[in-house]
Amino acid sequence: MSTETETSAATVETHKPSVEIGSAVIRFAGDSGDGMQLTGTQFTNTSAVFGNDISTLPDFPAEIRAPAGSLPGVSGFQINFGSHEIRTPGDQPDVLIAMNPAALKVNVGDLVEGGTIIVNEDSFQATNLDKAGYTENPLENGSLESFRVLKTPLTSLTLEAIKASGLDRKQGQRCKNFFALGIVYWMYDRPFDHTVNWIKSKFERNPSIVEANVAALKAGYYYAETTEIFTTHYSIRKANLAPGKYRNVTGNQAIALGAVTAMEKSGRELFYGSYPITPASDILHELARYKKFGVKTFQAEDEIAAIGAALGASFAGDLALTGTSGPGIALKSEFIGLAVMTELPLVIVNIQRGGPSTGLPTKTEQSDLFQAVYGRNGECPVPVLAPGTPGDCFWIAIEAFRIAMRYMTPVLILSDGYLANGSEPWMIPEINDIPDLCFPNATDPENFQPYSRDKETLARPWAVPGTPQLEHRIGGLEKQDITGNVSYDPQNHDYMVRLRAKKVAQITQDIPPTEIYGEPEGDALIVGWGGTHGAITSATELLRAKGLSVSSIQIRHINPLPPDLKDIFSRFKKVFVAEINMGQLWTLLRSTYLIDAISINQVRGKPFTIREISQQVESHL
Amino acid sequence: MTAKNDTGTLEINLNRKDFVSDQEVRWCPGCGDYAILAQMQKMVPNLGIPREKFVFVSGIGCSSRFPYYMNTFGFHTIHGRAPAVATGIKLANPDLKVFVITGDGDGLSIGGNHLIHCIRRNVDLTIVLFNNRIYGLTKGQFSPTSEMGKKTKSTPYGSVDNSINPLCVAIASEATFVARSIDIDTKHLGEILERAANHRGISFVEVYQNCNIFNDGAFTDFTERSKRSDHVLYLEDGQPMRFGKDKEKGIALRGMTPEIVEVGENHSVEDLLIHEETSPEPTLAYLLTRLNYPNFPVPVGVFRNVEKPEYSDLCQDQSRQAQEKEGKGNLEKLLHSGDTWTVT
Numbered sequence: 007m008s009t010e011t012e013t014s015a016a017t018v019e020t021h022k023p024s025v026e027i028g029s030a031v032i033r034f035a036g037d038s039g040d041g042m043q044l045t046g047t048q049f050t051n052t053s054a055v056f057g058n059d060i061s062t063l064p065d066f067p068a069e070i071r072a073p074a075g076s077l078p079g080v081s082g083f084q085i086n087f088g089s090h091e092i093r094t095p096g097d098q099p100d101v102l103i104a105m106n107p108a109a110l111k112v113n114v115g116d117l118v119e120g121g122t123i124i125v126n127e128d129s130f131q132a133t134n135l136d137k138a139g140y141t142e143n144p145l146e147n148g149s150l151e152s153f154r155v156l157k158t159p160l161t162s163l164t165l166e167a168i169k170a171s172g173l174d175r176k177q178g179q180r181c182k183n184f185f186a187l188g189i190v191y192w193m194y195d196r197p198f199d200h201t202v203n204w205i206k207s208k209f210e211r212n213p214s215i216v217e218a219n220v221a222a223l224k225a226g227y228y229y230a231e232t233t234e235i236f237t238t239h240y241s242i243r244k245a246n247l248a249p250g251k252y253r254n255v256t257g258n259q260a261i262a263l264g265a266v267t268a269m270e271k272s273g274r275e276l277f278y279g280s281y282p283i284t285p286a287s288d289i290l291h292e293l294a295r296y297k298k299f300g301v302k303t304f305q306a307e308d309e310i311a312a313i314g315a316a317l318g319a320s321f322a323g324d325l326a327l328t329g330t331s332g333p334g335i336a337l338k339s340e341f342i343g344l345a346v347m348t349e350l351p352l353v354i355v356n357i358q359r360g361g362p363s364t365g366l367p368t369k370t371e372q373s374d375l376f377q378a379v380y381g382r383n384g385e386c387p388v389p390v391l392a393p394g395t396p397g398d399c400f401w402i403a404i405e406a407f408r409i410a411m412r413y414m415t416p417v418l419i420l421s422d423g424y425l426a427n428g429s430e431p432w433m434i435p436e437i438n439d440i441p442d443l444c445f446p447n448a449t450d451p452e453n454f455q456p457y458s459r460d461k462e463t464l465a466r467p468w469a470v471p472g473t474p475q476l477e478h479r480i481g482g483l484e485k486q487d488i489t490g491n492v493s494y495d496p497q498n499h500d501y502m503v504r505l506r507a508k509k510v511a512q513i514t515q516d517i518p519p520t521e522i523y524g525e526p527e528g529d530a531l532i533v534g535w536g537g538t539h540g541a542i543t544s545a546t547e548l549l550r551a552k553g554l555s556v557s558s559i560q561i562r563h564i565n566p567l568p569p570d571l572k573d574i575f576s577r578f579k580k581v582f583v584a585e586i587n588m589g590q591l592w593t594l595l596r597s598t599y600l601i602d603a604i605s606i607n608q609v610r611g612k613p614f615t616i617r618e619i620s621q622q623v624e625s626h627l
Numbered sequence: 628m629t630a631k632n633d634t635g636t637l638e639i640n641l642n643r644k645d646f647v648s649d650q651e652v653r654w655c656p657g658c659g660d661y662a663i664l665a666q667m668q669k670m671v672p673n674l675g676i677p678r679e680k681f682v683f684v685s686g687i688g689c690s691s692r693f694p695y696y697m698n699t700f701g702f703h704t705i706h707g708r709a710p711a712v713a714t715g716i717k718l719a720n721p722d723l724k725v726f727v728i729t730g731d732g733d734g735l736s737i738g739g740n741h742l743i744h745c746i747r748r749n750v751d752l753t754i755v756l757f758n759n760r761i762y763g764l765t766k767g768q769f770s771p772t773s774e775m776g777k778k779t780k781s782t783p784y785g786s787v788d789n790s791i792n793p794l795c796v797a798i799a800s801e802a803t804f805v806a807r808s809i810d811i812d813t814k815h816l817g818e819i820l821e822r823a824a825n826h827r828g829i830s831f832v833e834v835y836q837n838c839n840i841f842n843d844g845a846f847t848d849f850t851e852r853s854k855r856s857d858h859v860l861y862l863e864d865g866q867p868m869r870f871g872k873d874k875e876k877g878i879a880l881r882g883m884t885p886e887i888v889e890v891g892e893n894h895s896v897e898d899l900l901i902h903e904e905t906s907p908e909p910t911l912a913y914l915l916t917r918l919n920y921p922n923f924p925v926p927v928g929v930f931r932n933v934e935k936p937e938y939s940d941l942c943q944d945q946s947r948q949a950q951e952k953e954g955k956g957n958l959e960k961l962l963h964s965g966d967t968w969t970v971t
């Protein structure tokens with residue numbers, strides 16, 4: 007394995023013992039203003055470039071800056087990295103970096119027994135303890151006895167380290183996250199030069215900030231190396247990933263990249279209509295940077311206009327995309343209905359978050375499945391796809407556009423907050439291996455009918471304005487078969503409702519066979535969809551290692567469902583459906599296949615841990 | 628707008644009939660919509676644009692059936708949302724000539740938000756708002772332009788809502804072309820529609836439209852021949868504002884307040900306000916939108932007509948500049964951007 011970026015010899019010779027381990031889970035936690043997301047991202051990228059497999063879970067409050075030192079203001083970033091396959095951000099952190107008492111309080115309960123806590127000792131004074139609701143100092147009252155607590159005066163050490171930069175106290179102490187990162191780099195034997203390069207380019211215009219941050223990072227590293235409290239460091243080898251070129255992507259980045267790829271493959275221009283909403287805004291930010299590709303981004307006045315403009319762009323021949331989260335989908339629903347009626351290609355991304363209503367904007371949930379499959383007036387079938395990993399978001403975006411154009415239909419993608427913000431190493435595909443998405447416009451006026459049908463797909467022609475002699479009118483009123491004229495005829499309505507349903511139902515012809523993890527038959531099958539993929543697969547692995555007859559499948563096509571599911575279900579004694587909602591896919595599968603499946607669910611705004619799945623399955627076996 | 632054609636050689640030779648679709652028109656007999664449709668079908672051939680480049684987009688309401696009757700591309704969308712759809716169409720293909728047909732309920736009530744934002748962006752669209760001051764398609768409820776106290780099915784004791792003035796909204800939203808006309812004043816309507824269609828950027832036209840079923844006679848004060856000259860002020864660019872049978876009356880300003888003066892003994896034509904539709908400041912145009920019957924004659928014509936960068940042009944410029952500066956996008960490079968590493 008080689009690396010494209012320089013990872014030369016930043017690691018200094020160290021005299022402390024090094025222990026090789028397979029994987030580790032660490033969590034950075036601090037105030038929202040402490041730069042924990044940035045610190046976590048730096049550690050992630052360094053580990054990814056180093057060659058580990060990784061999975062991350064950023065966890066931040068909905069408020070941009072909740073009161074400093076308060077419990078609601080705690081922001082966290084968890085990363086699981088290892089030399090073997092990593093599918094989840096990890097059930098429990100092995101190491102917690104807590105920048106203040108509130109961060110300790112919020113996170114200590116998650117830590118593994120005997121885990122390590124690195125605390126910023128300087129912040130454990132009366133006011134902060136008070137804000138965190140501690141009546142006494144947990145560093146002194148023995149309450150952390152079951153952990154290895156490494157008390158580090160992060161603030162004062164940082165200030166000492168950055169003296170030469172000339173930054174004042176206030177600015178200077180903001181570098182303490184880099185000091186902490188330096189410590190963790192030493193602990194896990196990672197080079198720091200990737201982060202040094204990043205700091206240099208990020209703060210290019212401000213040399214004293216570069217100097218201070220680099221100084222803090224290095225000081226943290228050497229502090230860990232020389233101070234006695236840090237006794238051991240750990241090495242985690244490169245993971246055995248499939249050969250290829252990799253980069254790190256979040257789900258939202260992957261959707262944006264997938265959309266641009268689909269654009270290039272379709273020979274059309276990409277139109278993205280969107281309105282700012284957590285956790286989908288990053289797709290807008292990402293695509294807005296791609297103007298040189300001819301990507302059109304439209305930040306609309308509201309969710310409705312965002313999809314309306316996208317549908318207009320689709321009518322006029324663009325590859326149209328709109329993205330939002332659950333509450334935004336609620337607003338877009340009427341337009342989704344119009345897209346179904348007018349049979350125009352349009353991809354709608356829902357980055358699900360905790361609901362109902364405003365709910366938990368920054369937390370993950372899978373509770374919009376019913377909304378996606380059923381949530382519109384009338385008989386309104388829409389294909390629904392769900393990616394399983396951040397990297398899969400790329401492929402799902404391409405698949406969504408393919409279905410949208412091939413069948414002339416809106417397509418919904420159900421991603422979620424966990425996939426959107428979480429990241430993983432992603433093997434960069436060969437562009438030539440990605441199939442073409444050429445679905446030409448109608449141009450032939452001879453016998454042109456706006457609602458005539460392709461025999462195989464039942465798609466109607468895509469006849470865009472500007473094409474001579476194809477002038478026609480579409481709209482939300484019921485269409486007469488073939489001509490597309492307004493029709494209130496009862497027979498025609500019945501026919502058209504069934505036709506639209508059939509068009510979507512027969513997309514099953516494009517769905518590849520469902521991959522089964524484990525044996526194709528057995529005692530138990532765990533069924534999942536979306537971002538729970540990693541946890542379910544790992545839980546299955548764990549149960550199988552115990553000798554239990556358990557397999558699992560991931561459903562990427564929620565509507566229509568894969569055609570082989572019935573057969574697969576029939577080969578297992580018990581079927582479990584694990585999801586972060588009250589059992590939505592479970593209900594869908596029960597009603598579709600009349601199977602007595604068992605629901606495994608939680609709605610805490612967090613991904614499943616591997617154990618909560620494995621334990622529940624095991625309890626039924 | 629310059630008349631363009633595809634090949635640059637073929638003359639575009641279209642007439643009214645080319646724009647009449649094969650669909651049976653289903654408005655109530657006597658509805659003002661017929662007159663507007665007729666003027667539109669008569670006007671569009673004058674624009675010199677190939678028929679396939681026209682798109683009529685509408686929302687929901689009686690007026691919004693309009694696209695079905697135009698033999699062009701058409702999109703009958705959902706209630707209030709036509710400006711959003713039209714914006715998307717224009718951004719997808721800036722070469723198209725896009726009209727938005729809306730009504731007082733569609734454009735100012737359910738779709739008010741889209742209307743103001745579409746106007747402020749100065750998208751090259753011609754918005755025609757049919758103002759009949761009533762909900763027709765839902766059978767007669769008061770609308771945002773109905774006068775206060777209006778008795779309708781939903782307000783048997785009279786409406787307690789203040790009404791909204793479409794042109795004030797347009798001007799407050801920085802519209803670059805604002806005009807008003809009246810359904811049965813066909814010649815004037817045709818001219819105004821043509822000027823609006825030739826404006827580059829947003830053009831907003833309010834048309835007083837009689838709903839003879841649910842709000843008959845709402846505009847008779849301005850449509851009846853005997854009353855028209857006293858009740859309607861025809862705006863003409865660069866001309867003093869005069870009205871009355873013999874143009875014997877005019878509008879003058881006292882301080883910031885307009886007043887009606889008799890041209891003759893006490894006032895000469897020089898005292899009258901001169902209309903200046905291209906004035907960079909919208910103050911005069913706004914003041915004119917506030918003139919209302921019965922205290923004043925109702926102004927019709929072009930209130931405001933100014934140039935500003937157009938939205939789809941600005942969007943295209945940005946892409947072009949990005950390409951000039953950064954080079955054309957390369958997908959391979961994009962996928963490989965950021966930190967990468969190779970596993971062998």
Ligand code: SF4
Pocket residue numbers: 653654655657658659660689690759763764837838839840841
């Ligand atoms: S209800 Fe009124 S506005 Fe509607 S078509 Fe009839 S007359 Fe015209």
